[in-house]
Amino acid sequence: MTAPVLSPPGGRRAWLMFGVGVAAYGTAVLGRTTLGVAGLTAVEHFQAKASIIATFVTLQLLVYTAMQIPAGVLLDRYGPRRMVSLGLLVMGAGQIVMALADSVSVAIPGRMILGAGDAFVFSSVVRLLPSWFPAKQVPIVTQLIGLAGQAGQIVSALPFAWLLAARGWEIAFGAVSVVALVAAAAAFLTLRDRPAGMPPPTRPTKGMRSNLRDAFRHPGTQLGLWTHWTTCFAPMVFGMMWGFPYLTQGEGISKPVASLLLSLLAVVGALVGPVLGMLVQRHPLRRSNLVLAMVAAGLVPWLTVLLWPGRAPLWLLVVLCAGLAAGGPGSAIGFDFARTSNPGHRLGAANAVVNLGGFTACVIATQLIGVVLDLVSDSPRYSLGEFRLAMAVQLPLYAGGIVLMYRARGRARRLLAEEEGRVVPPWREALRREWRARTRARVARGA
Secondary structure (H helix, E strand, O other): OOOOOOOOOOHHHHHHHHHHHHHHHHHHHHHHHHHHHHHHHHHHHOOOOOHHHHHHHHHHHHHHHHHHHHHHHHHHHOOOHHHHHHHHHHHHHHHHHHHHHOHHHHHHHHHHHHHHHHHHHHHHHHHHHHHOOOOHHHHHHHHHHHHOOOOHHHHHHHHHHHHHHHHHHHHHHHHHHHHHHHHHHHHHHHOOOOOOOOOOOOOOOOOOHHHHHHHHHHHHHHHHHHHHHHHHHHHHHHHHHHHHHHHOOOOOOOEEEEEEHHHHHHHHHHHHHHHHHHHHHHHHHHHHHHHHHHHHHHHHHHHHHHHHHOOHHHHHHHHHHHHHHHHHHHHHHHHHHHHOOOOOOHHHHHHHHHHHHHHHHHHHHHHHHHHHHHHOOOOOOHHHHHHHHHHOHHHHHEEEEHHHHHHHHHHHHHHHHHHHOOOOHHHHHHHHHHHHHHHHHHHHHHH
């Protein structure tokens, strides 16, 4: 007899897996974003130009991006537990190299090692969720995983920044390496790929290349890719590298206030994420509209800041950081597109394709900003005008992502109509249905 296929159970053990995944991803984001706080310190520590320090992040993200496809293939083969543990172990090794580095030639390999380890963590944690939670809960718990990243960014912006200022480079980065190694051990000892009795995903009959190609060609995966690109790169550029220098040197904000503004990326993201998860759960056919709203939340304040005469007021910088924060939860919708468009045996590969989006755009933007700053100034003390000119290189990346997201959405909706007979109604009809449903509910309660 064939054993019955069990559905994901949820429950306490699922939440234990979730908690360990949260700790793992939060640790990864902490390691990823430390240089965003330490950027100016790194210029002095290594006696290097801004474009050289930007290269640290660029190479880290290039390695991260290049490792996405191998990480996705290995994830489908070996499972989340091993990949999360391996990723954190490698990240810990990279942070040790950074702690001991006294030259650019040593620090750059350290950041590259860090990027290689980072590539395994988030996709593996996201891959874990459908095995432990019912499908209707997955969008919400995926958003909650994103909160772990916000927590890691808060630790980077506040405790790590304090430790860096109080105890210096070696102690601060050494402490982060210890956190990563402890998290790796906890993940290996605690995580399980699936509940006992649940069979593993069906092995693909095609080869790995064909499996990856099928994942990439699906318009739902491509929609996830461009969703991740458009929502994710700007908050990463701001939080990982250029936000702190822009706020302190360009806008003249004190370092403590700048740290608090960066922490808004995490705090607001933590508030937006669960709400967005519930909206995705209730309105799965409107996910792309929610994404566009998250994009506008970051793009409109950026345009306002870049065009503002003189230094932007503090309230506008708060709005900017809050708007950028919406991009993190918005990017998680990209993985939901991948989940609902691909069978389980190629979900790791599909998630890897999606994850390429934001990090590719982040690599491009991070390096271009550093190049523009070096072109317009010979001094590391950049003016507000120079910073704004450099930050404007993000605008074409926004525009390209929005256009390609619209194209992928059109193909995905046509495929949905052909294969499942589901047609996404226009907004007017959808709002009319919602209004009628609410009216009937009120009448029923009154009766």
